Amino acid sequence: GEDVEQSLFLSVREGDSSVINCTYTDSSSTYLYWYKQEPGAGLQLLTYIFSNMDMKQDQRLTVLLNKKDKHLSLRIADTQTGDSAIYFCAEKRFGNEKLTFGTGTRLTIIP
Amino acid sequence: DTAVSQTPKYLVTQMGNDKSIKCEQNLGHDTMYWYKQDSKKFLKIMFSYNNKELIINETVPNRFSPKSPDKAHLNLHINSLELGDSAVYFCASSHPLRHPGQGRLDTQYFGPGTRLTVL
Numbered sequence: 407g408e409d410v411e412q413s414l415f416l417s418v419r420e421g422d423s424s425v426i427n428c429t430y431t432d433s434s435s436t437y438l439y440w441y442k443q444e445p446g447a448g449l450q451l452l453t454y455i456f457s458n459m460d461m462k463q464d465q466r467l468t469v470l471l472n473k474k475d476k477h478l479s480l481r482i483a484d485t486q487t488g489d490s491a492i493y494f495c496a497e498k499r500f501g502n503e504k505l506t507f508g509t510g511t512r513l514t515i516i517p
Numbered sequence: 518d519t520a521v522s523q524t525p526k527y528l529v530t531q532m533g534n535d536k537s538i539k540c541e542q543n544l545g546h547d548t549m550y551w552y553k554q555d556s557k558k559f560l561k562i563m564f565s566y567n568n569k570e571l572i573i574n575e576t577v578p579n580r581f582s583p584k585s586p587d588k589a590h591l592n593l594h595i596n597s598l599e600l601g602d603s604a605v606y607f608c609a610s611s612h613p614l615r616h617p618g619q620g621r622l623d624t625q626y627f628g629p630g631t632r633l634t635v636l
Contacts, residue, residue, distance in 0.1 A: 439624075443558075446629075447630070448607055448609075448628050448629045448630050449560075449609075449625075449627040450627070451626070454622065456622075492558055494560065498622075503548070503565055503567075503573055503623070504550075504562050504565060504573050505623070505625060507560040507561075509558075509559060510558045512558075
């Protein structure tokens with residue numbers, strides 16, 4: 407995760423919006439992903455964005471990509487207790503088979 | 518109807534032992550992976566196989582040996598276990614989708630993980 411950075415912790419009140427940020431360093435990234443990991447479980451794909459897009463919306467999730475600043479964010483609207491999890495961003499680089507994962511952000515919901 | 522399954526879910530063993538973790542996917546995917554997640558939740562890729570052929574081999578000790586008997590299975594064998602091997606190991610699989618003008622999308626589907634504890 408040394409090339410993909412995230413804040414480790416985020417606390418949000420129930421009903422508010424959560425914004426989870428991610429920065430990456432490789433300009434050859436083709437796709438960027440957000441995964442969710444609930445306690446004791448594997449990673450679940452939430453959404454992805456192609457690198458020539460600025461924004462993608464999917465129900466309560468909005469992904470913003472600033473390719474110039476190499477900054478990716480995930481906004482969760484109307485955050486619920488079920489959104490408590492660790493969120494990982496990941497990048498896929500052109501010509502590379504693997505995904506490089508970020509350090510993960512633990513989202514805690516305050517009632 | 519589990520997509521990616523791993524066994525066992527928990528594995529507790531003594532230092533120096535040899536153990537295996539099994540992974541199976543029923544998604545028809547060509548590519549499978551092994552990841553290690555440490556206690557700080559950092560996730561690092563270890564190996565990847567495509568159609569039973571090794572395509573990614575990160576800096577992993579020789580004590581770790583993946584084996585892919587067929588496209589749907591990728592097992593991980595670990596020799597001479599050490600304390601530092603304690604972690605959660607995740608298997609994943611993917612199948613590439615080529616979007617015209619947008620390159621190759623590899624969406625990875627993860628198993629539930631195997632928590633390995635070495636005493």
